[in-house]
Amino acid sequence: MTKQKLELTWIGKDKRPKLEPRILLEDPTKSYHAAARVSEADLFDNRLIFGDNLLALKALEQEFAGKVKCVFIDPPYNTGSAFTHYDDGLEHSIWLGLMRDRLEIIRRLMSDDGSLWITIDDNEAHYLKVLCDEVLGRGCFVTAFIWKKVDSPNDNKVPITPDHEYVLCFTKTSGARPFRQKSDDSILEAYRQPDRESDRPYRDRLLKKNGKNSLRSDRPSMFFPLTAPDGTVVLPMHDDGREARWALGKAAVERLVAERSLVWKLRASGWVPYTREFAPESPSRPYPTIWNDLDTTRQTKAHQKALFGDNVFDTPKPEDMLKRILDMSTNPGDLVLDSFAGSGTTGAVAHKMGRRWIMVELGEHCHTHIIPRLKKVIDGQDRGGVTEATGWKGGGGFRYQRLAPSLIVHDRWGNPVINPAYNAAQLAEALAKLEGFTYAPSETRWWQHGHSSERDLLYVTTQNLSAEQLQALSHEVGADQTLLVCCAAFRGVSAAQAAERWPNLTLKKIPKMVLARCEWGHDDYSLNVANLPMAQAVSAKSAQDLDGARAAGDLGSVRAVGGLVSATGPAAGRSTAAPSSAQASLFGGDDA
Numbered sequence: 001m002t003k004q005k006l007e008l009t010w011i012g013k014d015k016r017p018k019l020e021p022r023i024l025l026e027d028p029t030k031s032y033h034a035a036a037r038v039s040e041a042d043l044f045d046n047r048l049i050f051g052d053n054l055l056a057l058k059a060l061e062q063e064f065a066g067k068v069k070c071v072f073i074d075p076p077y078n079t080g081s082a083f084t085h086y087d088d089g090l091e092h093s094i095w096l097g098l099m100r101d102r103l104e105i106i107r108r109l110m111s112d113d114g115s116l117w118i119t120i121d122d123n124e125a126h127y128l129k130v131l132c133d134e135v136l137g138r139g140c141f142v143t144a145f146i147w148k149k150v151d152s153p154n155d156n157k158v159p160i161t162p163d164h165e166y167v168l169c170f171t172k173t174s175g176a177r178p179f180r181q182k183s184d185d186s187i188l189e190a191y192r193q194p195d196r197e198s199d200r201p202y203r204d205r206l207l208k209k210n211g212k213n214s215l216r217s218d219r220p221s222m223f224f225p226l227t228a229p230d231g232t233v234v235l236p237m238h239d240d241g242r243e244a245r246w247a248l249g250k251a252a253v254e255r256l257v258a259e260r261s262l263v264w265k266l267r268a269s270g271w272v273p274y275t276r277e278f279a280p281e282s283p284s285r286p287y288p289t290i291w292n293d294l295d296t297t298r299q300t301k302a303h304q305k306a307l308f309g310d311n312v313f314d315t316p317k318p319e320d321m322l323k324r325i326l327d328m329s330t331n332p333g334d335l336v337l338d339s340f341a342g343s344g345t346t347g348a349v350a351h352k353m354g355r356r357w358i359m360v361e362l363g364e365h366c367h368t369h370i371i372p373r374l375k376k377v378i379d380g381q382d383r384g385g386v387t388e389a390t391g392w393k394g395g396g397g398f399r400y401q402r403l404a405p406s407l408i409v410h411d412r413w414g415n416p417v418i419n420p421a422y423n424a425a426q427l428a429e430a431l432a433k434l435e436g437f438t439y440a441p442s443e444t445r446w447w448q449h450g451h452s453s454e455r456d457l458l459y460v461t462t463q464n465l466s467a468e469q470l471q472a473l474s475h476e477v478g479a480d481q482t483l484l485v486c487c488a489a490f491r492g493v494s495a496a497q498a499a500e501r502w503p504n505l506t507l508k509k510i511p512k513m514v515l516a517r518c519e520w521g522h523d524d525y526s527l528n529v530a531n532l533p534m535a536q537a538v539s540a541k542s543a544q545d546l547d548g549a550r551a552a553g554d555l556g557s558v559r560a561v562g563g564l565v566s567a568t569g570p571a572a573g574r575s576t577a578a579p580s581s582a583q584a585s586l587f588g589g590d591d592a
């Protein structure tokens with residue numbers, strides 16, 4: 001009998017996109033850095049990526065797998081009304097599929113000691129928790145923090161108004177809790193006495209257990225005699241004459257004696273033992289799961305107003321929430337990723353805290369909000385948010401990148417060809433990525449564009465190579481290295497002859513070598529419905545198609561439903577317009 005597994009299922013769950021690992025192209029006119037260094041710790045190698053986050057995450061995978069310490073995402077919450085005419089779980093299925101595809105890559109990007117934090121509300125929180133259990137593992141779930149997002153009563157015409165959102169927290173490694181506690185100097189108030197020798201403050205606590213479970217019968221092994229300084233034998237006894245017990249076992253008490261932390265005091269009743277506890281050097285306590293001490297949406301919008309004037313971003317998260325998360329989960333220099341960047345809160349806070357960051361944003365607010373905001377942070381001109389708490393003065397920078405277009409396009413006869421927009425260097429970089437090589441053109445060997453190991457090299461050319469050229473290449477590569485040659489064609493020799501004649505060369509023809517690898521020309525995996533007609537436009541035929549697909553559990557076969565392009569279907573690759581409304585799109589705008 002096959003073992004049954006507990007899982008969440010949805011329409012189209014078994015469809016996974018075969019993503020093209022794109023290269024990223026920098027636009028130096030949009031990159032930015034401070035005019036001068038502010039400190040030795042200034043960080044410049046941060047990245048702002050403009051484009052769909054599924055392709056961007058895929059593009060980052062080769063370089064950053066296993067390297068991201070903290071991922072924070074604040075995805076669209078799937079509360080929009082684009083699908084209200086299909087109240088049958090279809091929109092939840094699509095949302096879950098879009099999230100699953102992203103979470104799987106995010107997991108691969110996380111370091112073993114890394115963590116993932118996701119803000120979400122009631123609408124999808126519980127489905128998302130189960131989905132994350134499936135992608136990361138149930139043992140990786142830490143908790144669902146609760147953020148109190150309002151500080152004033154809401155609409156009083158409804159019976160219940162939502163005051164909170166969740167922050168789901170998962171670790172990459174099952175059972176791991178790689179989190180720092182909350183520093184709290186008030187703990188020191190309990191340590192009043194300074195030690196005569198070391199001057200360290202301490203407190204003494206009774207060794208006898210009081211209160212619940214404090215009887216000998218509760219823990220018989222913790223009832224044993226101790227010898228006081230005058231040689232008398234002391235046993236734990238309650239004032240009412242009942243036999244009590246010590247708070248520690250014999251071995252622990254012996255350790256205290258050896259460390260000279262068992263202290264005797266002479267009281268009216270006789271000698272009484274105490275344990276001496278010195279004040280912790282960094283006093284801290286665990287974070288609670290309810291976060292009602294952070295900025296609310298209203299306060300966050302006030303900071304946005306200072307940053308953007310009237311053009312405030314609709315659904316920002318407070319900077320102090322991000323500071324808390326990064327305080328708990330990262331150290332200076334660690335890498336932080338946010339693939340739903342919005343107005344850029346995560347990058348702004350990571351920057352102020354000396355963490356390296358990568359942000360991905362698909363919307364135009366990448367240019368209208370994130371870039372201006374980060375410029376202000378770098379120039380030390382953002383006085384709001386966590387600037388004061390972090391002591392931020394400015395400095396560092398970021399590189400702006402966008403996704404390269406698809407490597408393969410179709411010529412006018414419908415044949416797949418290398419995209420003419422690629423120059424030679426970009427083509428070499430793209431093929432290095434596709435073949436799993438590191439793109440690193442050699443300064444001395446014109447034919448070496450990359451390596452996968454010290455002896456395994458890559459050469460990319462659009463030439464048709466002759467047998468003489470291949471002979472010369474083989475000679476240069478030598479017997480103790482191998483070279484993968486990606487060329488348009490080769491002549492004067494068959495593939496079998498070439499393999500026999502030059503065992504240190506592997507010849508592959510582009511674009512043929514990559515055609516079956518992935519989906520080409522698919523630019524937007526975001527299911528952007530911003531400018532599409534609503535469901536009234538569904539024809540009887542489309543509705544039938546949809547019903548049929550539902551019955552077959554296969555949305556991949558529905559090309560377009562009432563103008564909604566299925567993310568999992570073959571038509572999903574058609575680009576749609578950039579989001580124009582913050583509310584109108586799923587994974588293409590901000591309906592959180």
Ligand SMILES: C[S@@+](CC[C@H](N)C(=O)[O-])C[C@H]1O[C@@H](n2cnc3c(N)ncnc32)[C@H](O)[C@@H]1O
Pocket residue numbers: 051052053054074075076313315316317318339340341342343344345346360361362363525526579586587588589590591592
């Ligand atoms: C709720 S907002 C994030 C707000 C952010 N935490 C802040 O404090 O400003 C979600 C963002 O995800 C972006 N987004 C949605 N789908 C995306 C996709 N497929 N690729 C990249 N960004 C996407 C939206 O454009 C929106 O800006």
